Amino acid sequence: MDFPIFHLDGMGNRMLIAVIAILHVLINHGLAVGAMPLIAFLEWRGIKTGDRRWDDLAYRFLFFCFIITTTVGALTGVGIWLSASLVNPYSIGSLIRIFFWGWFLEWIIFVTEVVLILVYFLTWKKWIGEQKEKHNRFGWALGIFSWITMALIVAILAFMMNTGDWKNKPSLWVAFFNPLYLPQLSFRTPLALVTAGLLGMFLTYFMIRNDRDFRNQALQLFSKWVIFFIPPLVLGAWWYWSSVPRAMTGHLATALTTMGFTEWHEHLIKGSMVGILVIAGISLLSLWKPNRVPRFAVLLPFVITLVLLGYFERIREFIRKPYVIPGYMYSNTYRLEDYPLLQKEGVLAHSTYSVVKNSKEITGANQVQAGRDVFMLTCTRCHTSNGMNGVTAKFEKMLGKGEWDREVVANYVENMHGSRTFMPPFPGNADELKALAAYLSQLRQNPEKSLGSQNEGIYGVPSKDFNLTLNPQ
């Protein structure tokens, strides 16, 4: 990766993206894709029954969703771009080049969605009487566009994880035939609808304050909505869950064998079952005894949904490993086809931002520094030194707390991808491997924090030039 390297050594770079992305997915699913049809349904019910209270409820619900989606929702969406491109410019830059028109189409649909929600929300109190039905149709249209946005994004995500066939078949249509596409979509759609219903149940307490009778009616309606979508949710989750390993063995052949994955996979099915049972239980209780449900109980399934969603996204990301773009680029951001060159001449020789410029310059004295450079270039996109997913902890687990033999460390790094198949092969040459091992083994005794460009500036400024001024004349 030939960029100044942004690096968060504590929380780890991936955590930054994950926090932003999960928040975004939750809001997108629950408050847009799921909530818009629910709100249009409430409005429609108001029209049919002539009971103004349904219309008020729908408006209040929309108000909440409008505020959150146009602030946290929209900005976390942009935030995925900002964080992913900070952490991994080479891969995100390449992905944008490959999927340029896919993203462009996505953007156009996104603009439509935002315009529709503005219209739907801002005309609520204006388009009344004869115009009410037209207004309601906008609500349904908004629901459909929110769903299309998700369907398209899921396709792009699925496509990105495809066998690496994008080079031969660069049509986005291929994405829709990805083995994971339909399972994912049929999981996410009912999940979004259920989440929206749960949110409605929770918000009912705040949206209807005094009219207890109507509050119970609303609770029961939301419960019915949730219960109605539980069977498709179970089916969708089951389909997705059972197609993940197949998709993985399909193109990676290996990831299934990793312990970590097997563990996740098991946790996931157990977690999903518990989650869905809790959701169903609370919904049934609200249906029968709406007065008996403590208001924060409905938050519980909401939290479970959040955790499950996080798990699913984690797995989705895991499927890619050891690649970031299958068949083209490893997760360390080095391209497969450059490996022969890099493993011969070294990564330092081809990086602009390193203190040691070439593996030929590595002497005993600067070996640790060279190793630090190699670590920054080849490991830090996923690992930290001592923080989240830290290398120190990984080696401690294998080699214990004593001193680590450099040769053992080097041997491990050189060959780990053979059995830890989620790891990419080490891209550097033999001298760099030794330097990396020297750096890693001294990390135990000397737990330094590795800092990124945002703190230290760019690497590899020759020391005699270190006192550069910003505005030389």
Next chain:
Amino acid sequence: MKPETAAFAPIPHDLTLPLPVPREILLVLLIVSFMAHLLFVNMMVGGSFLTWIFEFIGVRKKSKAWDSLAHLICQTITVNKSLAVVLGVAPLLVINVAYTIHFYSANALTGFAWILIVPCVIVAFLLTYAQKYFWDPLENRKGLHLVIGGGASLLFLFIPLIFLTNINLMLFPERWAAVRGFFSALLLPNVVPRYIHFLLASFAATGLFLVWKTRRGEFVEVESFPEFSRDRLIRRFYKITFHATLVQLGAGVLVFFTLPTHGVTLKVAGTIFTGVLFVFLLIYLLKKEVESSPEEIGKRWGKITTIFTVVVLFMVSGRHLYREESTRWHREAMAAKTAEFIKQSEVARVAFEKSGGGLLNDPMELGKVTYKSTCSACHQAAGQGLPGAFPPLAGSEWVNDADPGKVIRIVLNGVQGPITVKGTVYQGVMPSHKDLLDDRKVAAILTYIRSSWGNQGGAVKPEEVAKIRAEVSSRASAWTEAELGHPSK
């Protein structure tokens, strides 16, 4: 100073994938989408300031009229901000593609500030909503309400500075080496003048926007106040644009002359100065409009807005040409380096394929190679294992067992500690290799380890592996020592 002669100017290599569309199309897309984005950003920022200022005047003068006007302007901010965000995604996407290295490098160098954009904008937007929807509930607590609106305005003041700093920083790779985070990048020439330029433009654009709103009758609510009759309102808004544009003349000169000169070519200067000619025309028209009679005022809005757009188009184009010119040397140097890299990579790849293409037919050779890549990370190069972590294979009773069935099972499904090897108990877990290695490779590895380092286990045939693989095909979990049974020597 020529940038090429800077003390340290990094020349990285670029992405090797081709651009998805010709660069010219990207650049047109960039300018068009950026202008649309900027328009709404300007109206959002200008609207936020004017709302606050007018509300403040309302409080000071105890005037319901000013307060109502502020409230009306406040309604526009949230719509403009939603469009500003959604329209901002396109230029972000395009600049990523057209200036990949420059844009991303600048982002990384100011990383914390750059990612702070996300929470800052969220808070600013939430405050704007609070300002809008608590206007009436906080009627009697104006101080608190002004703090909310002021918070939003201050954030709107800060956020564009991050963007400006970054898109300025990206133009000057020759200075990247001296940058230590956002605040030092802020000190580069041109950042502050350009920021002032942007703020003035926000007021100018918002003035015209509000004239449009007034003429459409959207401010009819306040027109009953004598000081805000329609013509007076229009005049007031026009004056905002007029004064902002007058000051802009001075600010513009400052912006132009603080530009590092290596990017200022005749084309850049020509484009900008043509724009300036239109600014004079704009000022002339605005002056006439401000001075015209109550019946006449507002009629030149279309003409003025057209000229305003032309000015913006020239300025944005001039700015764009400057971006191209100032980075030209660097983009060319980078392209040369990238081409060289692609060539070197190709040569190395061909050589590698020629040398390593031979098929490994001999099981011992295949076993040795596969052992190294698959097993040696843990069991070490000479099968000696690692005390306390990984059991040895050399001299292991499991490996030397006359019947290879147990080791075949272990390789296929993995094994879960505790397991005793050569009298020592190991606690680790060995992963399954079922999907990773075919029968031939499992047999080759086992043949290799059973005949190396003093081991005497003997060869294993692929058929033996196939037989056991079929037997255990439904098993997913790792073996335990109890299930396998410790091999008795």
